[in-house]
Amino acid sequence: MLNVIKEQKGNVLVVRFTGSIEENVNFEALIGTPPEELHVYCKEVPRINSIGVKAWIRFFQSLKAKGIKLKFFECSTAIVQQINLISNFTPPRSVESIYVPFTCMQCKSELVGLFKCEDLKQMKLKIPDLKCAKCGGRSAFDDIPEEFFAFLFRN
Amino acid sequence: MSKTLLLISSKHEDWTFAQEVSMHAGLTLQTVNTAAEGIEILSGEGASAVMVDASTDEQYHQFENAIQDSIGLFSEKINANTTHFITSEELERVPYLIQSPLFGNYIIRNYGDIKDAGALYGRILYASLTEKAFGLKSFLKEDTKIQTVKFRLSTQKQDAVEAVKNFLIAAKFQTRMATIIATAVDEILMNAMYDAPVDDLGKPTLSTTPRSAKIELQGKHQTEMAIGFDGKFVGISATDLFGSLDKAKLLSFVAKIYTDEEYKVKMATAGAGLGLATVFRSGGSLFFVSESRVKTEVTVFFMKTANFRDFKDQFRFLTTQFYF
Numbered sequence: 001m002l003n004v005i006k007e008q009k010g011n012v013l014v015v016r017f018t019g020s021i022e023e024n025v026n027f028e029a030l031i032g033t034p035p036e037e038l039h040v041y042c043k044e045v046p047r048i049n050s051i052g053v054k055a056w057i058r059f060f061q062s063l064k065a066k067g068i069k070l071k072f073f074e075c076s077t078a079i080v081q082q083i084n085l086i087s088n089f090t091p092p093r094s095v096e097s098i099y100v101p102f103t104c105m106q107c108k109s110e111l112v113g114l115f116k117c118e119d120l121k122q123m124k125l126k127i128p129d130l131k132c133a134k135c136g137g138r139s140a141f142d143d144i145p146e147e148f149f150a151f152l153f154r155n
Numbered sequence: 156m157s158k159t160l161l162l163i164s165s166k167h168e169d170w171t172f173a174q175e176v177s178m179h180a181g182l183t184l185q186t187v188n189t190a191a192e193g194i195e196i197l198s199g200e201g202a203s204a205v206m207v208d209a210s211t212d213e214q215y216h217q218f219e220n221a222i223q224d225s226i227g228l229f230s231e232k233i234n235a236n237t238t239h240f241i242t243s244e245e246l247e248r249v250p251y252l253i254q255s256p257l258f259g260n261y262i263i264r265n266y267g268d269i270k271d272a273g274a275l276y277g278r279i280l281y282a283s284l285t286e287k288a289f290g291l292k293s294f295l296k297e298d299t300k301i302q303t304v305k306f307r308l309s310t311q312k313q314d315a316v317e318a319v320k321n322f323l324i325a326a327k328f329q330t331r332m333a334t335i336i337a338t339a340v341d342e343i344l345m346n347a348m349y350d351a352p353v354d355d356l357g358k359p360t361l362s363t364t365p366r367s368a369k370i371e372l373q374g375k376h377q378t379e380m381a382i383g384f385d386g387k388f389v390g391i392s393a394t395d396l397f398g399s400l401d402k403a404k405l406l407s408f409v410a411k412i413y414t415d416e417e418y419k420v421k422m423a424t425a426g427a428g429l430g431l432a433t434v435f436r437s438g439g440s441l442f443f444v445s446e447s448r449v450k451t452e453v454t455v456f457f458m459k460t461a462n463f464r465d466f467k468d469q470f471r472f473l474t475t476q477f478y479f
Contacts, residue, residue: 022313022341023366047334049341051366054427058420077331085433088417101331103462110329142463150414 002045004030011036018044021052027059034068043074043099053082057089070094074114077101077143083151095151102130106137121152159200160280162186163193163218164208169241172266173206175273180204180280190214194221201232203284206262209240212251219255228256235259236283236476246410246435246473253406262472267458272470275388275456279442279474288444288476289452291392296385304380309348309370315380316341319391326384328459332466335437336389339455340380342430343393347378350426351395351451359399362424384459392454400445400453402475409435409473438467446478 002025005016013034031038048056060070072090075083075098082089098120099112113130120127127141160182162173170186177184182203187193196202209215219228226232239260242249252258260283266272275294282293292301304315319340323333345366352360352375361370372378379394409431418429435441438457445451460466 023345047338049338049345050427050430050433051345051425053429054420057418058422061420078334081437084414085436086413086418086429087415088413101463103329108461110331144464144467147467 001025002030006031008035012039013037014039014041016041016044020046021048021056023049023051025052025055027055031059033066034063037069037071038063039071039073041073042076042079045076045079047078048082053086053089056082057086060090061088064091071096073097074099077112080148080151084147087154092154100127100148101142102139103142104132104135104137104139107132107135109134109139110142111139117152120149125149159183159185159202160204160206161193161196161202162206163190164188164206164241166208166264168264168266168269169206169208171269172264172273172276175270176206176277176280179274179277180284182280190218190221193218194225197222197232198226202237204237204239204280205233206239206241208242209249209252210242210244210264215240215251215255219257222257233257239280239474246406247412250410253410258402258406259476260472260474263470265468265470267465267468267470271387271458275458275470276472279472283474283476287446287478288442289394289446289450291381291383291390291454294390294442294454294456295383295388299383299385301381301383304382306344306348306372306378306380308372309368309378312341312344312348315344319382322382323384323389326389326459328389329463329466331463332438332457332459335466336391336439336455336457339434339437339439339457340391340393342434343391343453343455344378344380345426346430346453347393347395347451348372348376351397351399352376353397353399357399362426365425386459388456388458390454390456392452394450394452396450398446398449398451400443400451400477402477405431405443405475408432409441412436435471435473438469438471440470440472440474442472442474442476444476444478449478 002019002021007014072095080098097116100115102111125145130139132139160177165188207218235257236259238257240252241262243264278294282288316337320333320337349361375396382391440456442454458469
């Protein structure tokens with residue numbers, strides 16, 4: 001179940017999502033109508049099902065139609081999957097940063113690293129390794145680059 | 156009919172795969188290179204099942220035309236349940252297969268560990284040749300423990316989905332894999348609870364009911380989930396008692412992608428029409444068995460892999476078995 005923490009910063013409403021997005025979600029009730037700009041933080045969204053996707057698209061498209069500027073930050077891998085699968089899941093160039101998945105080559109732990117989309121574009125799919133927080137070993141990007149970063153190179 | 160798996164392909168990897176499949180299905184493999192040679196066998200001694208390289212539109216039509224010219228598309232010697240098309244392409248890129256009257260089973264030629272892939276598909280094929288291919292147990296390795304859950308209320312779905320995720324994490328699946336599989340289970344359970352119910356005329360009865368609505372799952376609405384993990388593959392099935400699955404509709408949903416075109420929100424229906432396509436593009440294989448007006452069982456299969464990259468790039472298939 002999705003919980004939302006809201007914070008007003010001038011003309012920007014900042015919301016932080018925590019929890020799965022599924023059939024019980026009611027974005028209108030959770031967020032309301034933001035002022036000029038809405039910043040959405042999605043780090044803590046582990047899962048979204050098809051009904052959640054439908055509700056997401058409907059809500060954010062309605063805000064866009066009202067002229068509200070949308071920006072998405074710290075998108076979890078579940079959110080990135082949907083951004084890649086559905087061309088209008090987020091408006092063009094509205095995704096600011098995403099979590100990139102890594103797996104430690106030594107202890108096999110799963111890790112995520114936060115990257116700005118602009119930086120990722122510059123890297124041209126060559127993602128640097130991370131140091132494993134658990135064992136200090138080398139952690140490598142663990143997904144198919146052409147698929148995971150596809151949205152970055154969409155027109 | 157001879158207990159034979161007929162492979163029509165000149166590709167060595169298809170032959171290796173079919174060899175494993177036939178071994179696990181208890182069939183003798185017979186291989187030919189061309190559709191014409193294959194049809195000669197089908198019109199003669201016949202075969203229990205046929206695997207056909209349908210990588211291109213031309214290859215597929217050679218096969219279809221050869222059948223039409225000899226035994227006919229509606230012959231007892233061939234049917235959609237026993238025909239297995241092999242391609243290297245995603246479903247949306249092979250419209251000639253989706254439109255084929257012979258479409259029943261579709262295999263993506265990305266076998267990975269060919270022994271593992273062949274073993275799973277061999278069990279699938281074996282089950283498909285029995286009178287009715289229901290039951291998760293027959294798809295997984297012998298002696299795999301199967302747990303079943305009977306739902307009383309649709310609102311129990313979320314707990315079941317979380318339980319599946321926890322079960323998989325306990326079985327040492329990466330958390331990200333477990334989450335993807337749990338979401339796949341969410342989708343097939345939702346379909347069983349809200350999309351399967353139809354009236355006597357076959358009209359959906361809950362198509363406009365919000366997916367958050369509490370439905371009592373009694374009588375005809377009974378929904379069951381089964382889960383088993385054989386150390387390599389996890390299989391999870393959702394069963395309903397309506398038997399209302401429509402192949403054309405099903406294929407249109409699985410093959411529909413929105414990477415280029417926009418997804419249009421339809422408020423006239425409560426469903427999203429996105430679930431199965433997402434499952435199939437997340438590494439999962441799908442097996443649909445439906446007996447008209449009796450029951451439908453939808454099973455997802457995922458292989459446990461050492462890393463997520465291999466998980467996403469794993470061997471996949473879409474199998475349908477319809478009984479009328």
